[in-house]
Amino acid sequence: xxxxTGCGALADAIExxxxxxxxxxxxxxxxxxxxxxxxxxxxERAQALIIAADDxxxxxxxxxxxxxxxxxxxxxxxxxxxxxxxxxxxxLPGVSILSMSQVAAPVFAAAARRILVAPPAPRxxxxxxxxRRGFRPDRVMVGALASLFLLVFPSALYFSHALGLRYLDxxxxxxxxxxxxxxxxxxxxxxxxxxxxxxxxxxxAGAGFIAILFALLSDWVLSRRLDFRSGxxxxxxxxxxxxxxxxxxxxxxxxLLAETGRRLVVIEPHGGSRNVAALKIAGHHxxxxxxxxxxxxxxAGIDGAAAVVAVTDLDAVNLQIALHARAxxxxxxxxxxxxELSAHLNQRGDAVAFSPIAAAADAxxxxxxxxxxxxxx
Numbered sequence: 001x002x003x004x005t006g007c008g009a010l011a012d013a014i015e016x017x018x019x020x021x022x023x024x025x026x027x028x029x030x031x032x033x034x035x036x037x038x039x040x041x042x043x044e045r046a047q048a049l050i051i052a053a054d055d056x057x058x059x060x061x062x063x064x065x066x067x068x069x070x071x072x073x074x075x076x077x078x079x080x081x082x083x084x085x086x087x088x089x090x091x092l093p094g095v096s097i098l099s100m101s102q103v104a105a106p107v108f109a110a111a112a113r114r115i116l117v118a119p120p121a122p123r124x125x126x127x128x129x130x131x132r133r134g135f136r137p138d139r140v141m142v143g144a145l146a147s148l149f150l151l152v153f154p155s156a157l158y159f160s161h162a163l164g165l166r167y168l169d170x171x172x173x174x175x176x177x178x179x180x181x182x183x184x185x186x187x188x189x190x191x192x193x194x195x196x197x198x199x200x201x202x203x204x205a206g207a208g209f210i211a212i213l214f215a216l217l218s219d220w221v222l223s224r225r226l227d228f229r230s231g232x233x234x235x236x237x238x239x240x241x242x243x244x245x246x247x248x249x250x251x252x253x254x255x256l257l258a259e260t261g262r263r264l265v266v267i268e269p270h271g272g273s274r275n276v277a278a279l280k281i282a283g284h285h286x287x288x289x290x291x292x293x294x295x296x297x298x299x300a301g302i303d304g305a306a307a308v309v310a311v312t313d314l315d316a317v318n319l320q321i322a323l324h325a326r327a328x329x330x331x332x333x334x335x336x337x338x339x340e341l342s343a344h345l346n347q348r349g350d351a352v353a354f355s356p357i358a359a360a361a362d363a364x365x366x367x368x369x370x371x372x373x374x375x376x377x
Contacts, residue, residue: 001045002368003028005062006052006078009337010100013361014052014368021365043070048368050076056084067092076367080248096367103363104356105252108309108333111352112241112257115307115331141216148209152178155202162195163188178206231287235265235301242267242305244291244321245312249335249356251275253309254284265300267291292320303328310334310351315341322351 001024004015018025028042028049043049049066051059056079063077075095079085085097152174160170165186173186177199188199227233241257243250246268254264265285268276279286289296291312302308308325310318315336322332322345332351336342342353 001026001047003042003046003049004052005029005050006054008052008054009357010054010078010360010364011052013357014050014364017361017365018368021369023369040069043073046070046073048074048076050364050368052076052078052364054078056081060084060088063088063092063095074368076364078364098360098363098367099248100356100360101248101252103360104335104354105249105256107354107356107359108249108253108311108335109256111333111354112253112307112309113260115333115352116241116260116262141213141220144209144212144216148178148213151202151205151209155198158198159195163191174202177202179210180207230271230289231285232289232296232299234299235285235304237263237301238304239263239306240265240301240304242297242300242302242308242325244308244310244318245335246273246275246279246286247311247313248275249311250309251278253311254279254282258282258284262306265305267296267300292317292324294324297321297324302330305330307331307333319345326350 002018003026004011004018005028015025015027026042026046043066051062051066053059053062059077059079063075066073066075072094075092077088077095077097078099079088079097080099080101085099089095089097152171156167156171156174158170159165159173160167163170163173163186165173169186176186180203188196191199240263243254243257243264243266246254246266250266250268254266257264263285265287266279267287267289268279269288269290270276271288276286276288285300287296287299289299291297291300291310302325305325308321308330310321310325310332312318312321312335315338318334318336319341322334325332334345334351334353336345336353336355337357339355339358342355345351345353
């Protein structure tokens, strides 16, 4: 008999696989911790204990309590944090530490490697509606510049007649007035009153236009700086791998694929993710944006990518990314929790779909069935 703690898809998948293997499984309620007087008898009868809850701290506490009650019982513990995992493995004998990312990442990385070494398949031509959009200037800035020139050149024509100046000298006078430089070499002191009033209006309009232009320019520079810091710059290379999702699975996949020497482009919508800093330090091109947005995939250079790995936490998001990549003929490996959707995608050949829960459940079952043979009969 094997004891199982935890709830959710992973625990259910582990239980189903153990039952299919002919193993008796009992769920252990640990809502208030392990009560020695109630759990001791069940732990004595068990051949292994699988702790598969989605809570690192709670899983560590349960492992320690179980070891105090039954010092020789094999334990299979789910932990996300690598530091906690290393400590528990070192301090407690007979403990197997696993996590979904640890188990699933090599599966995704191996699938990506197979695609990368295979001859590239011909890609369909891009539809006209999906052509890369060119540079689009800011409408407000264009309007401000047009208004400025409409103010300067007609005004220069007026002052050339009013002051008896060559057109170029009048243009120079208007330009220095608008730019609020005013060298004083041309003055309106002796000009008619109407000309002076027009000059005053020119100064006021020029000051307003210059303020608007400097504000727009500052905004453009700041926006470009923020885009650069967020990685929202176009990937110019080819043959790279695009990874959508910088969670634990995405981080481990990046670490494994980096060993092949491939350039990686990682897309993550949440800048506060704890893995963002690690990916930046590793030198990967990290784009903080929505991977389902076609413009984001354009920045990631999806047309020149060798493969796309979609491993966000949501099946719907991964499917959207896969459809974008499929339209461009780019091979896709995607994370899918739903077994029905995974089977459908693999059957149609739209993507290579894997379930991290299925891979993790198989690994937990193998560890539990191996560990239960350790205690002496």
